[in-house]
Amino acid sequence: MPVRQALAYDLLKHVSKLEFQLRRHGDFFTYRRDGRPTPDVNWDEVQRRVRQLGDEFVVKVPLPAKQRLLCQRTERPMKQRIVTENGRPVARFRPRRLDADSDAVALVQAMRQVRNNLFHGGKEDCEDDPYAEDDDWVYAATQVALALQSALDSGALNARA
Template sequence: MPVSENLAIPLFRAFAVLEYQLKRRHAFLKADRFGNAMVDWSEVKAAVDGFPAADFVLQLDAFTRQKVLDGARERPKVQVVVNSGGRRKATFEPRPLQPPNEVRSDARALVEATKRVRNNLFHGGKEDPGEQPFDGDDDEWGRAALDVAQTLLDLMDQGAFGAPDHP
């Protein structure tokens, strides 16, 4: 995700601290198939869904809420593999922020959009704006994701988002 230089470092820092803090809480920790520690984002989304709107969603900037929650709720795009003439190709496609069978939740959508920004920023091969056309608004998505990440960190600092399992 080609965000500006002045936004990339704060995003990397916020996501690094957020993921570290989430992994310190057993409810948000899972192992991949090799036993590597990962954040269980579905549990994070379930936890924020339990907050009253005033305690999470309404703590976010109006810009963040509008950016993520207005419209079709299918962005940021997700990189997927498609078959192109018998060859696999990575391409970006819009995908709903929530599965169709899930009850619409602003909190879950905000966390999913933030996770997608994180994935698009962290994983290689996504810096070419021609390969990932976001209509020139990558910094807007980055600012919205930073707002969500910082709000989650604030909630953890306040003890409202679970205490760490160990010091």
């Protein structure tokens, strides 16, 4: 995912800060079978609460970011999958569907996938990049991370009775 360095750093910085804040909150840990918490963020719980917020969350994301992340809901952002080529397993990017029922959840899923693709995928310049708009995707994902931080800070992601 060849993107401008400043955009890449912004996304990684804001998602890292968000994950730190989610861990400090206390409601968003993953739990082991024995009931003990792990330091991993329970993104299913984050998405459940974002689903409850619905449009209240979606309006916090700037329109250009929403348009970018939701414009190809069944195709992008892609996820690496293992496929067999010439009898050998290889990792290739394949379409991944975002949540069809909730724009709020789809935005969070897209943010996480863009972050993962940037962090775990290719970061080098690529002369043959078929996706020249990667900067737009990274910027849009950053806007979702900022909206989640705002929702967390305001208490909107707190458990509802």
